[in-house]
Amino acid sequence: MNLIVKAGCRIFQKAFRLVIPVLPYREPKIVDACDDLKEVFEKEKITSLLIVTDQGIIDHGLLQHVEEACKKYCVEYTIYSGVKPNPTVENVECGLHLYQNNQSQAIIAIGGGSSMDCGKAIGACIANPKKKVKDMKGILRVIHKLPPLIAIPTTAGTGSEVTLASVISDPKNHDKYALMDFPLIPHYAVLDPKMTYTLPKSLTATTGMDALTHAIEAYIGGSTTPKTRRLALDAIKLIYQNLWIAYEDPQNEVARRNMSLAAYQAGLAFSMSYVGYIHAIAHSLGGQYDTAHGLANAVVMPYVLKAYGHRIDRKMHDIALVAGVSNEIDRDEDACRKMIASIEALNQKMHIPSHIAEIQEKDIPSLAKHASKEANPLYPVPVLWNAKELAPLYRQIKGE
Numbered sequence: 001m002n003l004i005v006k007a008g009c010r011i012f013q014k015a016f017r018l019v020i021p022v023l024p025y026r027e028p029k030i031v032d033a034c035d036d037l038k039e040v041f042e043k044e045k046i047t048s049l050l051i052v053t054d055q056g057i058i059d060h061g062l063l064q065h066v067e068e069a070c071k072k073y074c075v076e077y078t079i080y081s082g083v084k085p086n087p088t089v090e091n092v093e094c095g096l097h098l099y100q101n102n103q104s105q106a107i108i109a110i111g112g113g114s115s116m117d118c119g120k121a122i123g124a125c126i127a128n129p130k131k132k133v134k135d136m137k138g139i140l141r142v143i144h145k146l147p148p149l150i151a152i153p154t155t156a157g158t159g160s161e162v163t164l165a166s167v168i169s170d171p172k173n174h175d176k177y178a179l180m181d182f183p184l185i186p187h188y189a190v191l192d193p194k195m196t197y198t199l200p201k202s203l204t205a206t207t208g209m210d211a212l213t214h215a216i217e218a219y220i221g222g223s224t225t226p227k228t229r230r231l232a233l234d235a236i237k238l239i240y241q242n243l244w245i246a247y248e249d250p251q252n253e254v255a256r257r258n259m260s261l262a263a264y265q266a267g268l269a270f271s272m273s274y275v276g277y278i279h280a281i282a283h284s285l286g287g288q289y290d291t292a293h294g295l296a297n298a299v300v301m302p303y304v305l306k307a308y309g310h311r312i313d314r315k316m317h318d319i320a321l322v323a324g325v326s327n328e329i330d331r332d333e334d335a336c337r338k339m340i341a342s343i344e345a346l347n348q349k350m351h352i353p354s355h356i357a358e359i360q361e362k363d364i365p366s367l368a369k370h371a372s373k374e375a376n377p378l379y380p381v382p383v384l385w386n387a388k389e390l391a392p393l394y395r396q397i398k399g400e
């Protein structure tokens with residue numbers, strides 16, 4: 001990347017960093033268990049609500065915890081369970097009709113990122129009745145306050161329960177876009193370990209590594225604040241102490257609770273301090289080959305961290321200390337090397353591959369272009385690369 005473009009990126013990022021403290025970020029209130037929804041129902045005076053989820057959550061029996069709470073506290077509920085892995089405009093409209101027909105007063109979104117995205121978009125339509133979903137794409141389009149939005153994550157990774165983004169697909173028009181506005185941040189996040197007990201091992205592994213990626217990218221980027229640095233380090237510590245236990249012993253309540261908290265903290269950290277090229281590359285692979293987000297991040301992470309070189313040594317030393325893989329006496333570069341090696345070892349232990357074989361040589365230029373377009377100038381990455389400089393990374397990830 002030439003010096004003028006680099007300078008432009010850095011000026012953009014610096015301006016963004018200066019406004020972070022004045023932006024209206026809001027933290028969802030943490031609710032420890034589905035049964036504690038009683039206080040939320042009372043506080044918000046909710047007597048009827050819409051549950052937004054997908055069939056997989058029902059098949060795993062996870063909805064029953066929420067249904068029990070609703071019945072126990074006399075709250076009527078309607079279920080919309082048609083959310084697709086990439087939620088569509090039609091999903092949002094179906095949920096919206098149910099909400100209106102049943103005079104719901106609040107939304108509970110249960111699941112991974114898709115249900116949260118759909119719940120946020122339904123809330124946006126209720127708050128802005130004159131606008132269609134597509135009218136709200138981009139930023140500063142959702143102006144009014146959403147009805148109470150309660151997020152119940154069933155994975156510990158995406159951080160969707162704290163973020164301001166909702167990604168919606170429009171298959172009829174071959175379009176996919178994000179709604180990004182502060183009112184979309186859920187009001188409550190229920191971090192109930194019971195909701196993650198049935199998560200398959202492979203998803204415990206990859207969604208956990210997604211959370212680790214959020215925390216590491218937020219920490220090594222250039223737009224951190226004392227708060228986001230603390231949140232990122234706390235999340236990394238919890239992930240290193242609990243991910244392997246949750247993987248080995250899925251019903252371990254403490255490990256599951258700590259992983260949910262880590263995903264929440266990492267989500268808060270990256271929603272203010274952004275991610276970096278690991279995510280940009282992972283998104284390009286998701287778009288081209290449908291590679292699952294967490295899996296892509298887990299595989300891509302060591303390659304990108306190594307490519308950043310000595311620029312990240314000092315910050316990686318901080319990370320290695322909280323992860324427990326280094327000590328104060330280590331030189332920064334040795335601590336960084338140890339930390340990257342520990343990520344590779346953790347991946348291997350959890351049977352996450354070290355390459356993504358689907359990558360085709362002919363696709364690499366467009367994949368790299370996609371990643372560069374997503375990341376530059378927005379992501380405050382430690383080292384700036386253009387598409388040409390990103391391309392060799394894809395060859396390494398492919399496994400040449």
Ligand SMILES: [Zn+2]
Nearest residue numbers: 158210214293
């Ligand atoms: Zn992610």
